Amino acid sequence: MGSDKEIHLKTKLLQLECHFTWALNKEDTDLTDLLNRLEEQIDFDLGKExxxxxxYNSLGFVKFLLGSHDEALDNFQRSVKLTKEHHGEDCEKLLVVSYGNLAWLHYHMGAYEExxxxxxxxxxxxxxQPLGxxxxxxxxxxxxxLKFSSTYYERAKECFRQALELEPEDGELNTGYAIALYRIDSSDKLYTPTDSPVIKQLRRAIDMNPDDDVLKVLLGLKLTVYKKYxxxxxxxxxxxxxxxxxxHVMRYVGKFFRNQGSVDRAIALLNRALEIVPNSSxxxxxxxxxxxxxxxxLLRAGSHHSKGAEIQRIHNQLIYHLEKATTLRPSFVLAMNELALQYGDNRETSKAEQLFQDTFIVAKEKNEAYQLVNFTYADFQLYSVKCEPLAIKQYKVALKMGPKTTVGQKCTWRLKMIAKRRIDRNREDGEAYGILGFMHKENREIHQAIECYEKALCYEDNEEYLSDLCELRLSLQ
Incomplete structure (x- = not known):
């Protein structure tokens, strides 16, 4: 084929609506884990054509990204076959995505006629039928x-919102919109349970899909935030x-039980779920x-000495399941972060340090939980390594990323705890007052910040404190 013809084909392909044109970057997901989840989905979507x-369309695209073109072709063709079987001749617009994927795949395989x-x-x-x-x-x-990566959740929400403008009574679309809202919702303090957008949408989706038990558990989890137990x-x-x-029901119910304090029930349920899907990270x-x-x-109950063997057994289980999660999904930021912290608790500090550095890289690349990783690393430095200066530095880094978030509030609490403890030991600790000044500044508590920086400068000549103090005073003018 001549290059002009190839360019002409590529121009047409770029105008299609399908997985190949939806800007799905393989660097944003763990392809092996995604493959496992999609294969599980097929097993548990029986009856949902x-x-x-x-x-099958998504599975074909992932197979393509993994370099398995023949398997990709098989999955795309299955999506076409199933669509025709279930919808007969009146299914052409339902095949647009599948045909688009097949056109792109044949192009990549050099099968230009196909x-x-x-x-x-x-x-x-x-x-x-002009589609638009x-x-x-x-x-x-x-x-x-929704399936590909948490970094795409906002895009998912917008897709479902637009789709519902066209088909407001569609049950599948209402379900997708509800799940997208649930995953990105962090506005609990802004609403009551009656006017929360995510609760309203979950209820609407359940009304349209009364047999969808996953939606019921998600609504249950969200209602506990408002103490509607x-x-x-x-x-x-x-x-x-x-x-x-x-x-999917079992895993969310397990989370619900854990949050409600029924830990043994959660463990029993999740262990049973693992028997069904052993490769679920x-x-x-x-x-x-x-x-x-x-x-x-157990530790809070003061059982450390009487139940030492039991605590160690539980700790070993904790490490085991985190290692399994990160093996199954090597870019699982939350699991990597927790595992690094647990290595620190286990006094495996060099192992923990290396894993934290790996986690920083993955979290930054994926733009996922980066503030949390910084906070956890600060905890590791404070409690495992016993390096307070580095812990303070890291809490400050994390706090600057967002003081109003849950993680930001934890950073504020940690910095306040460290500063107060130091001031109790030495009323003339200039650095401790500087820590409080920084904490108040980031939380936009201007007058408290000025007061703390003024005290800090009484005991310590520090250009950074002076610069921050001048900036704060100017902001009041």
Whole structure:
């Protein structure tokens, strides 16, 4: 084929709506973990034709990214076959994404005639019914964004929002929108349970999909934030009764039990879920967090000496499940971060240090949980390494990333604790007052910050304090 013809084909391909044009960057996800999750999805979407068709399309794209072109072709063709089987002849617009994927795949395989054939099919569909942005395509786009990476959740939300403007009564689209809102929602303090957008959308999606037990558990989890425990318990127990062996239900119910203090019940449920999906990094991570909670309960109960062997057994389980989670998904930032901290607690400081450095790289590249990693590393320096100066430096770095976040508030508390402890030992500790000044400055508590910096400069000649003090005074003018 001549290069002019190839350029002409590529120009047409770039105008398509499919996985190849949706800016899905393989660097933003862990492809092996995504592959496992998509394969699980097929097993548990039996009876949900739209979900299976969608998953085969996504699976084909992941196979392509992994270099398995023949397997990619097989999955794309399965999506076409299933669509035709379930919708008959009146399914052309439902094939637009699949045909687009097939056109792109044949182009990459050098099968240019087949590529052109699919482009012609798409042209015929468009001539019969001008498509523009239609809800089925927007929905499929939203679902792959939800599945691919947390960095794409906002894009997913927007896709579902646009799709619902076109088809407001569609159950699948309402479900997708509810899940997208749930995953990105951090506005609990801004709303009541009656006007929370995510709670409203979850209720709407449940009304349209009364058999969707995952939605019920998500609503239960969200209601506990507002202390609506009675309704939350009822929703979760109903979901577990209706879907006792569905791993997605089990994993979220496990999280619910842990949050509510029923740690042993959470552990038992999640262990049973692992028997169904042994390669789930998410379930291994949830199990690890459950063991961490159980260990904390035992330590707080003062059982350290009488139950030393039990605590060590729980700690070993905690480490085991974190190592499994990070093995199954090597870029699992939250699991990596927690594992590094646990290595520190286990006095394996060099191992912890190396893992923290790896976690910093992954978190920064993925733009995921970077503030949390900085905070956790500060805790590691303070409690495991006993290096207070480096801990203070790291708490400051994390606090600057967002003082109003949950992590930011924890940084504020840690810095205040360190400063107060030092001042109790020495009322003339200029650096301690400087720490308080920085903490108040970042939290926009201007008058308190000025007062602390003035005290700091009484005991320590520091250009940074002076510069911050001048800046704060100017801000009041």
């Amino acid at each position: 739209a979900g299976i068709v969608r998953t 590529c052109e054939s699919y482009l012609n099919k798409l042209k015929e569909i468009k001539e019969k 942005k239609y809800p089925e395509m927007l929905g499929e786009k939203g679902w792959i964004y 009675g309704e939350a318990d009822s929703l979760v127990e109903t979901a577990l009764k209706n879907s006792p062996d569905h791993p 998410f379930i291994h991570h949830q199990l690890a967090l459950s063991y961490k909670t159980k260990k904390t309960h």
